Amino acid sequence: MSGVSKGSESLQAAALESAPVRGRSLMDDARARFLANRAASGSVVVLVLLVLAAVVGPAFLPWDHETPDWSAFRSPPSSENGHYFGTDQNGRDLLARTLHGTRVSLAVAFVATLVSVVIGVLFGAIAGYVGGRLDGAMMRFVDILYALPYILFVILLMVVFGRNVYLLFAAIGLLEWLTMARIVRGQTLSIRNREYIEAARAAGLGRMQIILRHVVPNLIGPVVIYAALTVPEIVATESFLSYLGFGVQEPLTSLGTLIAEGTDVIEVLPWLLWFPGATLVLLLLSLLFIGDGLRDAFDPKEIS
Amino acid sequence: MSTSTDRVLDIRGLHVRFDTRDGEVHAVRGVDCHVERGECLGVVGESGSGKSQTFLAAMGLLAGNARTEGVVEHDGQNLLALSSAALDRVRGDRVAMIFQNPLTALTPHLTIGAQMRETLAAHRGSGGRKAIRARCIDWLERVALPEPERRLAQYPHELSGGMRQRVMIAQAMLCEPDLLIADEPTTALDVTIQAEILDLMDSLRRDTGTAIVLVTHDMGVVARLCDRVQVMRAGAYVEAGAVDAVFHAPAHAYTRALLDAVPRIDGPTAAAPVARADAAAVLVADEVDVRFHLPGALFRPGLELRAVDGISFSLAPGETLGVVGESGSGKSTLARAVLELVPRHAGQVAWMGRSIEGLAPTELRRARRDLSIVFQDPLASLDPSMTIGDSIAEPLRIAEPGLGRAARRTRVRETLERVGLEAGFVNRYPHELSGGQNQRVGIARAVITRPQVLICDEAVSALDVSVQAQVLVLLAELQKELGLAMLFISHDLSVVRQVSHRVLVMYLGSVVELAPCVALFDDPRHPYTRALLSAVPLPDPRIERGRERIRLQGSAARPTEAAARLRFRPSALVGVADGEHVPAATLDEVAPGHFVAAHDALERLLVE
Numbered sequence: 058m059s060g061v062s063k064g065s066e067s068l069q070a071a072a073l074e075s076a077p078v079r080g081r082s083l084m085d086d087a088r089a090r091f092l093a094n095r096a097a098s099g100s101v102v103v104l105v106l107l108v109l110a111a112v113v114g115p116a117f118l119p120w121d122h123e124t125p126d127w128s129a130f131r132s133p134p135s136s137e138n139g140h141y142f143g144t145d146q147n148g149r150d151l152l153a154r155t156l157h158g159t160r161v162s163l164a165v166a167f168v169a170t171l172v173s174v175v176i177g178v179l180f181g182a183i184a185g186y187v188g189g190r191l192d193g194a195m196m197r198f199v200d201i202l203y204a205l206p207y208i209l210f211v212i213l214l215m216v217v218f219g220r221n222v223y224l225l226f227a228a229i230g231l232l233e234w235l236t237m238a239r240i241v242r243g244q245t246l247s248i249r250n251r252e253y254i255e256a257a258r259a260a261g262l263g264r265m266q267i268i269l270r271h272v273v274p275n276l277i278g279p280v281v282i283y284a285a286l287t288v289p290e291i292v293a294t295e296s297f298l299s300y301l302g303f304g305v306q307e308p309l310t311s312l313g314t315l316i317a318e319g320t321d322v323i324e325v326l327p328w329l330l331w332f333p334g335a336t337l338v339l340l341l342l343s344l345l346f347i348g349d350g351l352r353d354a355f356d357p358k359e360i361s
Numbered sequence: 362m363s364t365s366t367d368r369v370l371d372i373r374g375l376h377v378r379f380d381t382r383d384g385e386v387h388a389v390r391g392v393d394c395h396v397e398r399g400e401c402l403g404v405v406g407e408s409g410s411g412k413s414q415t416f417l418a419a420m421g422l423l424a425g426n427a428r429t430e431g432v433v434e435h436d437g438q439n440l441l442a443l444s445s446a447a448l449d450r451v452r453g454d455r456v457a458m459i460f461q462n463p464l465t466a467l468t469p470h471l472t473i474g475a476q477m478r479e480t481l482a483a484h485r486g487s488g489g490r491k492a493i494r495a496r497c498i499d500w501l502e503r504v505a506l507p508e509p510e511r512r513l514a515q516y517p518h519e520l521s522g523g524m525r526q527r528v529m530i531a532q533a534m535l536c537e538p539d540l541l542i543a544d545e546p547t548t549a550l551d552v553t554i555q556a557e558i559l560d561l562m563d564s565l566r567r568d569t570g571t572a573i574v575l576v577t578h579d580m581g582v583v584a585r586l587c588d589r590v591q592v593m594r595a596g597a598y599v600e601a602g603a604v605d606a607v608f609h610a611p612a613h614a615y616t617r618a619l620l621d622a623v624p625r626i627d628g629p630t631a632a633a634p635v636a637r638a639d640a641a642a643v644l645v646a647d648e649v650d651v652r653f654h655l656p657g658a659l660f661r662p663g664l665e666l667r668a669v670d671g672i673s674f675s676l677a678p679g680e681t682l683g684v685v686g687e688s689g690s691g692k693s694t695l696a697r698a699v700l701e702l703v704p705r706h707a708g709q710v711a712w713m714g715r716s717i718e719g720l721a722p723t724e725l726r727r728a729r730r731d732l733s734i735v736f737q738d739p740l741a742s743l744d745p746s747m748t749i750g751d752s753i754a755e756p757l758r759i760a761e762p763g764l765g766r767a768a769r770r771t772r773v774r775e776t777l778e779r780v781g782l783e784a785g786f787v788n789r790y791p792h793e794l795s796g797g798q799n800q801r802v803g804i805a806r807a808v809i810t811r812p813q814v815l816i817c818d819e820a821v822s823a824l825d826v827s828v829q830a831q832v833l834v835l836l837a838e839l840q841k842e843l844g845l846a847m848l849f850i851s852h853d854l855s856v857v858r859q860v861s862h863r864v865l866v867m868y869l870g871s872v873v874e875l876a877p878c879v880a881l882f883d884d885p886r887h888p889y890t891r892a893l894l895s896a897v898p899l900p901d902p903r904i905e906r907g908r909e910r911i912r913l914q915g916s917a918a919r920p921t922e923a924a925a926r927l928r929f930r931p932s933a934l935v936g937v938a939d940g941e942h943v944p945a946a947t948l949d950e951v952a953p954g955h956f957v958a959a960h961d962a963l964e965r966l967l968v969e
Contacts, residue, residue: 089382251741252736252737252738252741252742253741253742253743253744253745253752255697255702255734255736255742256734256736256742256743256803256806257744257755258702259700259702259729259732259733259734260729260733260755260756260759260806261726261727261729261730261756261759261760262726262755262759263722263726270744270747270755271744271747274744274746274747275744275745275746277746
C-alpha cells in the first residue's frame, strides 16, 4: 500500500475541496472545439476574406458598380483591359458589381438576423418563462404566422409598399424570428425549472429581472448556433426574391440579382453567371460550415 | 492466506491514466487487490478517489481516453489483455456489474423480459423459449420481486426505483457469475429500500457463493454487508483489512478521520437552542396544503396529488427543525410552500410574525430578505453564466437597493471570507469550483442579507463525508452568530440527528411524528419512524450484525391510492374507494412537545 506511510494528516487537508480547480469556461471549451474543426475554422478565413473584399475591395478598383466602360462592352474576363471578371452588356465591371452585390447580400443577412434574434429571443423567453395562458396565446400567434405562405407574404408587402431594400430587410427579419422564438421557448422551459432560477425567486427578483439576468444569458449557445444557420438561409432567400424580381433595384445589385441577370445570357456571356454564382456558393458554404462548427462546439454532448 | 485459486479476481499493480486537455490524470496509482470466492469486499472512498475506475478498468468499461497498465486476473486470464470479443464472453457471464442509477441502467424501450433474455442469449445461446422464460421468472422470484410473470412484460418506467434495482440484480445474477461488482447500488434509493436491497444481496451471496465487490462512499453500508474493506484515497489504497479491524482499530489517519466525520444515528445531538423560548416564532405554517394536478388523458380523468396535506409547525429564533422523509414525502414542497415559491392551495404562512396573505408582490419580494434557502445541488443552484461575486451580490441588490457598488463589493468579500473562501473567488465561475466550494458560495448567497430563517433543502446530501462535516460546522457557526432559525430538510437521519433541536417526520405529505430530537431518536413512537430508524446502517460492524430491522407492509409507490395513504391505519381502509380522499391522521401529544399521528398497533403493520 503506497499511502500508508504518509503519517497523520488531518481530514481538512485530505478533503479534495482544497485542491485548486483550474478555470476553464464553457466558452474556452467551445472555442477549442471550434478551432479543432478544420472545415469551420477554414470557413471563418474564407468569410473574413469575402467580407473584407466586399467592404474595402471596391475602393481599390478603378471601376464602380454602375459606370459603364465605353471601351469594353461584353468583355470576357481578361487581365489586359483590367476587367478580371469581365463586363456585362452595359460595359459595367463584373468584379465591382460582384463585390457590391456581396456587400448588399451580407448586409441584408446580418440586419435580418439581428432583427430575428432580438424579437425571437425576447418573445420566446417571455412565453417560455411566464408559461400558462400567455405562453399558449403567444405560441398560437407564432403558429398562425407560420401557416401563412412566406413568399406570398413578402410579395404582398412588396406590392403594397413598393420595391424597397429596407423593407426587404425588415420583412425577412420579421418572418425569420418565428423559428428562433420556438427554439428559445423550448430552451427556456428547461432553464426555468433549474435551481438557480428558484434561488433568484427566493432572493426576491421580479419576472423581467429573472428573464433578463438569468434566462437570456444562458440561451447564448443555442441562439448563436441558430443565428449562424439563419444567415445563409437569409442570403439564399434574398437571392431568391431578387431572382424573382422583388429584391434590390438597379443600379444597386445583390448576388441574387446578378445571378438572375446572368441566367438570361448564359449562352452568350456565361461569365455573368459563373462569377456571382461561385461567390454565392462560397459564401453559403462557409456560413453553413461555421454554423455547423458552432453547433458542434456548443453541443453539451460533445463536452467530456 | 488464501491460495490464488480461491481468488475470483486478482488485481496487481493496476494503473489507470486519462488523457485530458488539461494533461494526464493519473486516476488509479498502482492498486493491488483481490476478491476471494464467496466473500464480500467493500471499497470505500470519497468522490474522485478512483474506486469506481479500478473496477470499470477490470471490466474493460473505461472511457475512450483511458490507458491501463498492470494485471487483472480472472480464471487464469488477464482481462486487460483480452480482445473485446473475449471480454464480452466474460462480462455478464462470469463477472457481472450493477450500477448506481437503476433507471438509466435499464434500456427504456425494452421490456424487462426482453432485457433478461438478451443476457441469457448472449452467454447461454438458445435454450428454448420455455426454459429461458422459466429461468428469468425463477431469478425474479429469487430477488423477491412480486408478480414476476407480469413483470416480464413490463417496461422499466412502470417499476419503482427499488424494483428496478431488483431487476438489475436478477439480470446480473442470471448466469450465476463468480463475481458481482456493485457500484454504489443503493445510493439513489431511500433508506428502507436500501436496507431491503442490501439484505437481498447478502442472502444471494450466501445461497450462490457469488463474491461481491461493493463500491460505495457509505461506511454504514460497508459495515452491514462486507467481510473485508479497502479504503481508497487519491488513486491508492491507504488501508485494507477485515471490517472489524478497520472500523474498530483504524491504522491510517485518513480512515480514522473518515470514520469520525460520518454522522451516526447513535451519535451526539445538537446543543440546546440558543434561543429564548418565549421569543416570537419567526416562521409559522398553519395547515399548509399544496396540491399538484396530474393531467389525465382523453378517457382518463386527471388526478390531484396532495403533495403537502395540512402541515403546521412553528420555528423559534435560533432553533433548528429537522424535516425527514423518504423521496416523495413532500418535504421539499413544504419548504417551497412556506417560502411562497409554489402556490398554496390552502393554509396560512407567517414570516416574522406577519401573515404573508394579501401582501403586494413588491412587498412580498422585499420581505424575502429575512428568509433564504440553500439547495441540494451546489452547481445547479448557481447561474453558470454569472461570476460567484455577482451571484452572491444578487439578493443584496434587492434587499438593500440603496447600497453603493463599492459597499456591495465589500459585503460580498466579507461574506466570502466568512464562509471560508478567499475573496479572490469573486471573479471565478461556478464550474471552476469544487462541489464543497460551490455549496459555500450558495450559503454565502443565502446569508448575505443577514436573514433570520435559513432553509436547507438537502444542503449537504450531495457532498462527500469530509466536506459535509465542514459545511455542517459552518452552518452551526453561522446559526450561532446570526441567531438563525433553520429548517433542515434531509433524507439522512444521521445528519438530522446531529443538527436538529426538533424533528418532523413526513410521509406522503403529512406529519407522522413531531418531537424533540432526543425523544424522537431514543423513543420513536410511530411505526414509520421506527422502521426508518431501524433501516439506517450504522458504521459499526459489531452493532450492525446484531440489529433487527422493522419491516412494514405496503409502500408509498402510488401516492394517490388510499392504501398508500392509510398504510399505517389499515383498519380505516375498509369501505374507502380508490381515489377517495382520506383526511390526514390526527396528531396526539404523547409527551410534552411529542406529537404522533394516529396509527394501528405495530404488530398489525409488520411484514409476516
